[in-house]
Amino acid sequence: EARAALLTEAAAVLESRLHDPEEAAAALVEALVAAPQQTELAVRLGHHYFAAGLWARAAEVLQQLLDSGASLPQLHEIHFRCGYALEQLGQGDEAFAHYVKAFSYEPLHLPTLDRLVVLCYERNQWENTGRIAEAILNTYGERKTAAERAALRLRLGLCELHLAGRAAAQQRLRALLLPGGEAPRTSVE
Numbered sequence: 001e002a003r004a005a006l007l008t009e010a011a012a013v014l015e016s017r018l019h020d021p022e023e024a025a026a027a028l029v030e031a032l033v034a035a036p037q038q039t040e041l042a043v044r045l046g047h048h049y050f051a052a053g054l055w056a057r058a059a060e061v062l063q064q065l066l067d068s069g070a071s072l073p074q075l076h077e078i079h080f081r082c083g084y085a086l087e088q089l090g091q092g093d094e095a096f097a098h099y100v101k102a103f104s105y106e107p108l109h110l111p112t113l114d115r116l117v118v119l120c121y122e123r124n125q126w127e128n129t130g131r132i133a134e135a136i137l138n139t140y141g142e143r144k145t146a147a148e149r150a151a152l153r154l155r156l157g158l159c160e161l162h163l164a165g166r167a168a169a170q171q172r173l174r175a176l177l178l179p180g181g182e183a184p185r186t187s188v189e
Contacts, residue, residue: 001015001034002033003031003035004032004041005027005029008027008028010023010027011024011028011031011044012024013026021052025045026161026176028041028044029045039068040057041071042061042065043065043078044070045061046058046062046082047081048060050083055085055088056155058081059085059086059091062078062081062085065078068078075105076102076103076107076109079098079102079103079105080098080099080102080109080115081097082098083095083097083098083102084111087100087115092119092151096123099112108135110136110139110140110143113132113136116132117132117133117152122130126159126160126162126163127159127163130159130160133153133155135161136152137149137152137153150167
């Protein structure tokens with residue numbers, strides 16, 4: 001336990017003051033070996049790999065942590081990060097499953113909602129896409145840029161069109177018109 005605490009402190013110094021993320025990760029791995037029951041060390045190591053963009057390592061550590069059955073704080077964040085790492089590795093189905101779990105623990109976590117609205121749309125899950133886009137606009141609309149809000153509204157309109165709500169889709173798509181009759185560019189054009 002004392003060794004793990006010292007190694008954890010060393011990792012913090014290596015990371016923040018000496019800017020040596022590889023040595024910091026090595027210290028965290030050693031700390032985890034010294035105290036494998038300390039799940040917060042595994043969480044920290046997984047987050048470290050995530051922040052460094054080491055997707056395979058992040059996914060492996062976070063998945064092992066989730067599989068351990070340990071009681072974990074911020075479970076939605078761990079699922080989100082594991083999902084994002086897996087998505088970066090091209091494992092879309094596994095990533096999607098983690099985003100859904102993250103959503104089940106914290107349904108208003110914006111990074112999860114942002115990924116789910118894209119992936120649900122790509123999977124032709126029109127109702128889910130619509131609900132998530134509405135939630136983002138209603139809850140976080142002021143945090144989004146005008147272009148991001150327009151993209152979400154466009155997705156909503158296209159979802160309604162797919163769901164045979166032609167009149168509702170036309171209304172949503174008309175709402176995208178900008179002052180002066182300009183219309184936003186879309187990938188469909």
